[in-house]
Amino acid sequence: MELDRQLLLAHFAAHTLSVLAGLLVVVPMALNGSAFKGRCALFSTGYWRTENQTELTGQPGDVSHLVVQQWGPPAACQFATFVGIFTVLYGAAQGWRSLFYLHGRHDDTLFSSFLTVLLSLCVLFLSGGASVTLSMGLASWCDTVTDDNTRPYSCSESQSVPLYLDVDTSSFYTQLTLAQAALWCVTALWLTQSILSFLRLYHSHSQHISGPCLPREKELLLGHTPTDRSPSPPHCVATPTILI
Template structure:
């Protein structure tokens, strides 16, 4: 199998993997948004308050300010775009493999540029989600002052008006999937560069080789014709001398 088809096949495999990983980002975040009634737990600020009014000390988590919705929407957008783009480009790559086509030089350059841009976007969304989840876990565990971890806090009543029984599992799944998506976009960028380089070298080297071939043929023609001219020159001089 030639290099062009190998690169195209690898790109098709990466596009195919992008679809389920993108969905693994979107679905947990959607479930978490539904459980939290549209609120974003990332970067939320709160504190624990102890209530002694009932005679028994009861701790309750008070959320002073919920996180910005853009923090959750940013990660959701990265997952949705990855899934849709992977589905479209995967079908396109399969079509190219079946037909034996390849992208033009300009199309390969646009694909590389898009891959680099979305790689930066996906990396930013991954960092945002990781830092936001860490901030929420610090709030839930009172900065590790509680006797339970962030994962164990799912089974503990937080006395909030939202469903918190699976927030850690959902956000952790989205976090891991989003980092995997970032790695896939890095693979996208590398494969796009290799395909661009392959197309560029193929399109540039062909005219250069043709030009060098023409120059070599022209030089060989001159080399072959020069002794013939030199051989005829003494004959012409000899003929002129005899004529005089």
């Protein structure tokens, strides 16, 4: 298989995987946003307070519950969701485009390949920033829920513990950790796509430069006169024949 078709096939596989990974970011983040009534748990601050259980559950006794002082900025959750949505849409479009090129046996122009490299690098930095933001935000929320690891349960176990909030916290850890893992996979796939885009650009550039020169170079090296009388392209330099 030719190198350009191998690169196209690898790019198609990377785009297909990015669509799946992007969906694994968007769906859990959407479910978490719905469960938290549009609030963002990332970077939320709060504290635990013990009150009379009668006020919360109607039964006598004391109970500890979480008091959220300030919910996290919505942009922290929206950033990760945006990267996931863009990855799904872009991966689907580029995957179909790669299939079209594979079927038609042609590739992007040099300018289009260059733009693809720039776009891949830009989104790579965006997805990396979103991954770090989601990871740090989840760690901050876990510190709040576990009271800086002083509660008798871990962050993963806290989703089964009643926090007595006005939001559904029964699946927050599963949703956010799934989105976190998928977002890091998206970042790795964008890194792969950036490398593949650069290789395709380099290969297209090499083909563009050497394509018109190869027939003339081959004839000159074999000691034959070029078959056509048309002038050589300006970037083609005749290789001198060394006679022994």
